[in-house]
Amino acid sequence: MSELTIKLPSTVNHSVTDIYNYTNVKISLPDRCPLCDEMQTPIFITSSGLEDGDYKFSIILECNKCRQHFLQHYKFNGASFSRMGIKTRYADQINFEYQFNNSGFNDEIASCSQKFVNIKHQLDIAEKMNLDELLKFGYRKAIEQLVWDYLKTYQEKSEKNLQSKSLPERIKLLNIPENNWISDLIAWVGNDGAHPYQRNQELTIIDMKNLSNLLVSQIQNLIQQHKYMEYHSKNK
Numbered sequence: 001m002s003e004l005t006i007k008l009p010s011t012v013n014h015s016v017t018d019i020y021n022y023t024n025v026k027i028s029l030p031d032r033c034p035l036c037d038e039m040q041t042p043i044f045i046t047s048s049g050l051e052d053g054d055y056k057f058s059i060i061l062e063c064n065k066c067r068q069h070f071l072q073h074y075k076f077n078g079a080s081f082s083r084m085g086i087k088t089r090y091a092d093q094i095n096f097e098y099q100f101n102n103s104g105f106n107d108e109i110a111s112c113s114q115k116f117v118n119i120k121h122q123l124d125i126a127e128k129m130n131l132d133e134l135l136k137f138g139y140r141k142a143i144e145q146l147v148w149d150y151l152k153t154y155q156e157k158s159e160k161n162l163q164s165k166s167l168p169e170r171i172k173l174l175n176i177p178e179n180n181w182i183s184d185l186i187a188w189v190g191n192d193g194a195h196p197y198q199r200n201q202e203l204t205i206i207d208m209k210n211l212s213n214l215l216v217s218q219i220q221n222l223i224q225q226h227k228y229m230e231y232h233s234k235n236k
């Protein structure tokens, strides 16, 4: 793994204010291009600045083979050395961290199943990266998680009890008006996402998203009903 020492300009609100104010940092370069997977020492192109008080930065690299640019993130690890009065810090490679807010979901869903929200964020990333082969099955996993967490929290079902049931059987436990068909459709599309053959070719990922939205909004309603019923029974 090749090492490189670079100068990170200090920035305020991501603008360089003083070109003589910088931080020396020694980093190891990635040994593989994430776009074409070729082993190599990529070419350093440029770096971000270092925001006041921050400990993360990124660099842009160019692949020797496919010539595409890619990004690598780093985080200072606390180690440093000084030579001739000049301090150089060390930083480690870190994975890209996607920033999300929960604006797509109300508090009821996020507090019922943070895991569901996390899976949904990963699905959004997969979709942005054109990983469409993973989506149908991924949506099924997200829905399974939400239904699972709802039944545990609001119907006090045990994991053992839930494990003995299929996904359609668990969805039926919600007792929603769509019980008869939504559980089957979600299971069908999810299974198609896991199999090399498609039993329901006409049901696309758009249908899976629609079905998911329908079920999520029903679960939101159930959680709200549960809260108000609880308030009512405590205060009547």
Ligand SMILES: [Zn+2]
Pocket: 033, 034, 035, 036, 037, 038, 063, 064, 065, 066, 067, 068
């Ligand atoms: Zn490449």
